[in-house]
Amino acid sequence: MGAxxxxxxxxxxxxxxxxxxxRVIDDDRLEEWPDFFAEACVYTITSIDNHRRGMPVGLMxxxxxGMLHDRVTALRKANIxxxxxxxxxxxxPAILGEDERGVRVETPFLVVRIMRDGRxxxxxxxxxxxxxxxxxxxxxFRERVVVCDSSRVDTLLxxxx
Amino acid sequence: MGAxxxxxxxxxxxxxxxxxxxRVIDDDRLEEWPDFFAEACVYTITSIDNHRRGMPVGLMxxxxxGMLHDRVTALRKANIxxxxxxxxxxxxPAILGEDERGVRVETPFLVVRIMRDGRxxxxxxxxxxxxxxxxxxxxxFRERVVVCDSSRVDTLLxxxx
Amino acid sequence: MGAxxxxxxxxxxxxxxxxxxxRVIDDDRLEEWPDFFAEACVYTITSIDNHRRGMPVGLMxxxxxGMLHDRVTALRKANIxxxxxxxxxxxxPAILGEDERGVRVETPFLVVRIMRDGRxxxxxxxxxxxxxxxxxxxxxFRERVVVCDSSRVDTLLxxxx
Numbered sequence: 001m002g003a004x005x006x007x008x009x010x011x012x013x014x015x016x017x018x019x020x021x022x023r024v025i026d027d028d029r030l031e032e033w034p035d036f037f038a039e040a041c042v043y044t045i046t047s048i049d050n051h052r053r054g055m056p057v058g059l060m061x062x063x064x065x066g067m068l069h070d071r072v073t074a075l076r077k078a079n080i081x082x083x084x085x086x087x088x089x090x091x092x093p094a095i096l097g098e099d100e101r102g103v104r105v106e107t108p109f110l111v112v113r114i115m116r117d118g119r120x121x122x123x124x125x126x127x128x129x130x131x132x133x134x135x136x137x138x139x140x141f142r143e144r145v146v147v148c149d150s151s152r153v154d155t156l157l158x159x160x161x
Numbered sequence: 162m163g164a165x166x167x168x169x170x171x172x173x174x175x176x177x178x179x180x181x182x183x184r185v186i187d188d189d190r191l192e193e194w195p196d197f198f199a200e201a202c203v204y205t206i207t208s209i210d211n212h213r214r215g216m217p218v219g220l221m222x223x224x225x226x227g228m229l230h231d232r233v234t235a236l237r238k239a240n241i242x243x244x245x246x247x248x249x250x251x252x253x254p255a256i257l258g259e260d261e262r263g264v265r266v267e268t269p270f271l272v273v274r275i276m277r278d279g280r281x282x283x284x285x286x287x288x289x290x291x292x293x294x295x296x297x298x299x300x301x302f303r304e305r306v307v308v309c310d311s312s313r314v315d316t317l318l319x320x321x322x
Numbered sequence: 323m324g325a326x327x328x329x330x331x332x333x334x335x336x337x338x339x340x341x342x343x344x345r346v347i348d349d350d351r352l353e354e355w356p357d358f359f360a361e362a363c364v365y366t367i368t369s370i371d372n373h374r375r376g377m378p379v380g381l382m383x384x385x386x387x388g389m390l391h392d393r394v395t396a397l398r399k400a401n402i403x404x405x406x407x408x409x410x411x412x413x414x415p416a417i418l419g420e421d422e423r424g425v426r427v428e429t430p431f432l433v434v435r436i437m438r439d440g441r442x443x444x445x446x447x448x449x450x451x452x453x454x455x456x457x458x459x460x461x462x463f464r465e466r467v468v469v470c471d472s473s474r475v476d477t478l479l480x481x482x483x
Contacts, residue, residue, distance in 0.1 A: 011173075091250050094177070094181060094184060108183065110273065150275050
């Protein structure tokens with residue numbers, strides 16, 4: 001039961017981690033986004049259909065912090081953020097368990113997209129499947145699999161979710 | 162003040178209860194949905210207009226766990242889940258008080274519907290009016306009245322909210 | 323570190339404050355809305371574009387509790403609430419710091435609008451930039467700057483966000 005108690009005490013930290021994660025994306029501080037991940041990490045965006053089929057690679061795939069930085073550089077060059085912004089609403093995390101890699105957590109999300117001209121639409125919903133571990137005194141994602149509810153997201157996808 | 166302290170300490174548990182409740186619906190594990198209710202329970206979906214008029218029965222009504230199981234069986238036969246899925250975003254619970262039946266809680270929600278072809282729309286918003294009690298060491302709904310903000314929901318309604 | 327500990331202990335209270343704030347607006351108990359503010363307060367609604375330019379006055383501006391009461395009286399006379407209602411989904415607060423005025427907090431929000439005929443739309447998203455202080459044993463807003471993500475909100479704006 002000691003492990004379960006420890007997991008429970010992590011909940012406040014996980015909530016803060018998600019709140020900060022959403023802020024760096026929505027505030028256009030993308031350069032800080034990779035800092036939420038461990039050096040060796042997996043970040044991937046997929047759809048529920050691909051995820052159910054066990055397909056390994058989705059709409060976007062990175063397996064190191066360096067690849068996340070590269071992604072940000074590419075987005076800046078393409079001026080993606082000039083044309084749109086996101087607003088994340090992240091739900092309450094369900095802590096599913098813990099193993100030697102970290103704590104496994106599932107958290108629902110909803111992302112609204114705001115275009116430069118003010119048009120607003122419901123861009124994506126889904127859930128984060130995370131493995132979270134403490135490194136150097138802070139919680140970091142070892143794995144964040146973003147499972148979108150709709151397979152229609154892909155063609156529009158630009159910014160991190 | 163002892164009762165109020167106890168209510169406050171329940172808040173973490175109520176948040177977890179709602180997170181798990183949303184997951185079984187959104188993950189298509191409908192058969193587990195009745196387990197969130199006490200044996201003798203009330204589950205009803207209504208609109209704010211009906212609720213204000215004090216109308217007793219809404220769009221859906223069940224007063225036992227058995228009726229909830231019957232509802233799931235009917236949904237499976239109709240293959241409702243083949244055609245659509247939900248994503249719940251459940252807000253923060255406001256604890257309103259406590260009496261001999263349990264803790265009275267009000268919690269806002271938003272449900273997005275994802276159709277099989279990927280179309281996504283804002284399906285329903287509203288609030289849960291709950292009576293929650295501890296039975297056999299777990300929090301369970303003795304009463305969950307789902308008050309939808311819009312009276313337009315009814316004709317489309319299929320899955321539990 | 324004592325200040326940081328105190329800030330952390332405020333988080334539960336801030337969550338409750340936001341939950342209650344949303345309820346008085348969404349339940350059409352507008353007359354209670356000014357009570358969430360200190361006597362000397364700032365409440366303003368602005369857009370991200372105006373906010374970035376440091377423009378002092380936005381779509382709505384009040385610098386006392388009395389002005390908030392006046393606003394409610396005007397809304398009642400115009401029968402705004404007869405025609406529409408809101409549903410707030412308020413995200414998790416990020417506590418940014420504390421100074422002599424109070425605790426600085428940033429919290430994302432999403433507001434859905436429900437028209438009298440049942441039509442529902444995503445009305446506004448954005449974030450609250452707050453200064454929150456304890457007065458007479460309760461947490462109150464000294465400052466609530468509502469920064470809307472879209473500049474399209476203004477022409478439709480009626481109720482408090």
